[in-house]
Amino acid sequence: MTTTQQQLQHLYWRAGFGPRPEDVASGLSARKALRQLLRDSEKFELLDSPAMQYQEPFTPIMAVAPAAGTPQAAMVTTPDQTTTASATAVKPLVGRSALARGRNQPPLLRRQDLTAQQRKMQNDNIRQAFYAMNTGWLNRMATSPAQLREKLTFFWHGHFACRVRRPDAALHLNNTIRQLALGNFGDLLLAVSKEPAMLQFLNNQQNRKQRPNENFAREVMELFTMGRGNYTEKDVKEAARAFTGWGYNVKGEFVFRENQHDADSKTFLGRTGNFTGEEVLKIILEQPRTAEFIVTKMYRFFVNDTPNPAHIRPLAQAFFKSNYNISTLVEQLFSADWFYEPANVGTRIKSPIELLAGIKRTMGLQLPDDKPLIVFQKALGQTLFEPPNVAGWPGGRNWIDSSSLLYRLQLPSVLLKNAEFNVALKEDENDLKPQVSKADRTFRQQVKTTVKLTSVQTLLAETAPGQQAAKLSEFVLQASIRPENLALIQQTADKAPEEGRLRTMVTSLLSLPEYQLM
DSSP states (O other), X not given: OOOHHHHHHHHHHHHSSOOOHHHHTTOOOHHHHHHHHHHHTSSOOOOOOGGGSOOOSSXXXXXXXXXXXXXXXXXXXXXXXXXXXXXXXXXXXXXXXXXXXXGGSOOOOOGGGSOHHHHHHHHHHHHHHHHHHHHHHHHHHHHOSOHHHHHHHHHHHHHTOOOOSOHHHHHHHHHHHHHHTTSBHHHHHHHHHTOHHHHHHTTGGGOBTTBOOOHHHHHIXXXXXXXXXXXXXXXXXXXXXXXXXXXXXXXXXXXXXXXXXXXSOEEETTEEEOOOHHHHHHHHHTOHHHHHXXXXXXXXXXXXXXXXXXXXXXXXHHHHHTTSBHHHHHHHHHHSGGGGSGGGSSOSBOOHHHHHHHHHHHHTOBOSSOHHHHHHHHHHTOOXXXXXXXXXXXXGGGGOOHHHHHHHHHHHHHHHSOOEEEEEOOOOTTSSSOSOOTTTTEEEEEOOOBOOXXXXXXXXXXXXXXXXXXXXXXXXXXXXXXXXXXXXXXXHHHHSOGGGHHHHHHHHHHTSGGGGBO
């Protein structure tokens, strides 16, 4: 049987990025804390800053658009020669975002049109914008009161996995997801499907009448809505025809090009008509299997890696009847008695982002220079805005291998005790800086940090020194600590100088394998 404190901490880890000491000391029940999380996440705030804005480091000359379907066509925003009077631009969902403001910026030129020095400068500026987006979001995860909205944004970031070269397009997609993360899934699906970043990533800019490209249509069904086995190859082909003409223009706006759209009759999931892309998405949402697929994926992420049909079935039915209301779904999920059962507490491996954001949030950790946070993510196997493929990160036990576990266990000493972090990052064929030497990919240095342990100290104020390790372990760990480990940590703390005692205890607890679980 889990205690009230364990239930509260469990909720804060799963519905957010971990509890702060003051959250545990609040005395709230899990049910009241959930209501507070929902209230605090009602407000939507853009992720944005000047550092996230990409700027060309030189005056560009307008390039000629490459032929559709070539690798060079990927997200090259040049004047679209195919746009006609019938093209319809759709106002972006997030009008004030970086992408909207960035539409007045010069277009990103093709690499082959640049000198080697210009390519390097362009790559560096793109990389800096992505670094600012990455660390800015990680810091928001650790500090935002809207914990539930940011956690849902993180979930959908993996569900609607997308990786593009343009920082402004990636950020606009992220803010669109953030705005609709707790709203209606149908609205979210439609908005994401019309994002230039997603249309480019899944090749729908090249999807035209009589020359359909099936990639976007296939992934919408396989990964975003119904799951494999619930449609046929014929359905993929017909859906691809419905999405012909969906693309984006030089300003980074969704555009429907009527002259490229296949308006003939289509048969999709047993229904026949002159379907548009919007109508295909509507038909997908009318399938109960879609609700079951989404709920199952959310169950794996928020509850347990092993789906329980007895839990999922009623949630999926309610989700379908609610017309895909995400807020209602998560409230039901986090309110269920089985959510707090021992089998679901302290049993999920933290993703690298949850691990990093959790340490920052629970321990008030700050870095004067956030760049090492990128190194940690790359070393641990999860970098924000850089999913490995359209299926996103596999999660679960895939997070742990011999090298990543070693880095995970070293991380607390690096962040709290000024230990040196030494890692040779893997070469990434999709990186903006490929084919660099191992020496250039090696990070070997101490990382400067500040840690605010005052609230942790307050949590232990009424606990005798000899019992503080046990009390602290109840807050830091969601999994039970082995008695021999607890005794060892208490002994180490007793030997430490008074001024470093608390930090020593915290570091020791965070370095345990049990801390990898939430």
